[in-house]
Amino acid sequence: MIIQKSATPRIATFDPQNFSFGDTFTDHMIICEYENGKWGDVKLIPYGPLPFTPAMMGLNYGQACFEGMKAYKDDEGEVFLFRPEKNFERINKSASRLAMPEVTEEMFLGGLKALVDMDREWIPQGVGTSLYIRPLIFATEEVLKARISNKYMFAIVATPAKSYYTEPVSVLISDFYSRAASGGVGSAKAAGNYAASFYPTQLANQQGYEQVIWTDDSTHEYFEESGTMNVFVRINDTIYTPPTSEKILDGVTRDSFIHLAKRRGIEVRIEPVSVKKVIEAQKDGSLKEVWGVGTAVVTSVFRALGYKGEKLELPTLPLEESFALSLQQDLVNIQNNKSEDPFGWRMKVGKEVLQDA
Structure with missing residues (x-):
């Protein structure tokens, strides 16, 4: 070097x-x-x-x-x-x-x-x-x-x-725009993926939402990602997250959350998450949390979902009741060397003597 x-x-x-x-x-x-x-x-x-x-x-x-x-x-x-x-x-x-x-x-x-x-x-x-x-x-x-x-x-x-987001945010479930299409580059961190997301996000901002939940390109009936994050849904005491695919990025924070949830004994189901199921769960009170995860934000908890002109409020849970916040705490403790690292995720950067060429 x-x-x-x-x-x-x-x-x-x-x-x-x-x-x-x-x-x-x-x-x-x-x-x-x-x-x-x-x-x-x-x-x-x-x-x-x-x-x-x-x-x-x-x-x-x-x-x-x-x-x-x-x-x-x-x-x-x-x-x-x-x-x-x-x-x-x-x-x-x-x-x-x-x-x-x-x-x-x-x-x-x-x-x-x-x-x-x-x-x-x-x-x-x-x-x-x-x-x-x-x-x-x-x-x-x-x-x-x-x-x-x-x-x-x-x-x-x-x-x-x-910290990227300090307060819970409202997100608009897209029923027209998609982040990625089948056969495209959704599973790659291609620069163009982000450029294409800005305009739909701008439209959501104009409606009073901070971010967008992207849905599938063919039917718009299933969650894919949220903004620049992977998305998680908690119904009762089970966590759901869409499987990675050619349309969904294999997020490092997403994978870490899955491992940490399983270590806590929380059931995690990696399967298609239907918009209909989430809306029904919000109506009957079984929808406890929806959140996004990513490197920059770590965790962004959602306070409301917008869908077809309706704003659906979500519960505000304290740390001890929130899966999103508890798992975030577990992750941050590992990252900052404040707890054991059972997965071997930390890599120490030693102090080297770097000399000019």
Whole structure:
């Protein structure tokens, strides 16, 4: 790995008590370029602009995918990643679906650890805060031809993070728009998936809802995801979540919630979740909770569902009665090294001496 430390680090200007998520970046980033059929050297360099043109193929034809993950700092100042091998597997699944070259484990995990180690001072300390990390792959060839690119860049950038949603949100069940279609790229973290979600979400916002629950593209009778999250439904004391598929992202937080729920002895049913069943459960009082999970948000509890012009209120449960909040607490405790890790999910990032090239 080629190391170039920043000559003008900005860490001294960072206030961990006063920052906004997503627009404050650490001092360094990882880049690696693909050309002539192979990846070059991984480079850790100062964060900043890169020289691209509007003719870059990633901008014009959408060959771009990414991952979202976090690093956590415990009470002793030790730093941990959470299940990074899952993100490594998924970014390559996304790259393959978009006809892009896969990255190696050494590139991904080695680059990740080096960046987190170099910029560990940027990781806020305390539950609810973390370092959000964005690995990405995108086409960089400068040519306007609708074909597979011959050049790519793998990069990793990072931004300090704090709680995404602090209050329960209202969500609109979509009866027209879908996040993904059969045979499409819904199971990949393709950049275009998110662009396509913005307009329906904007329409939901105009109706007083913060997010959308996406339904299937053919009948709109089944839950798929919610916003940029996987979705869970609790009816009585059973949790339901849709199975992953070519339309539904295999979320790391989703998988973690399933494991944690089963460890608590909660019944989890991974099966299609019908809109009709959820609405009926809300009417008869058996619908206890609906929530979304994802890396950035961890857990977003829903306070109301909008459907065909009706706003259906959901119960507000205290921590001791809420599956969503209890499982979130279990997850956060593991991530922040506040409890045992029975699954071996934490990966400690040691302090290395990284020298300039």
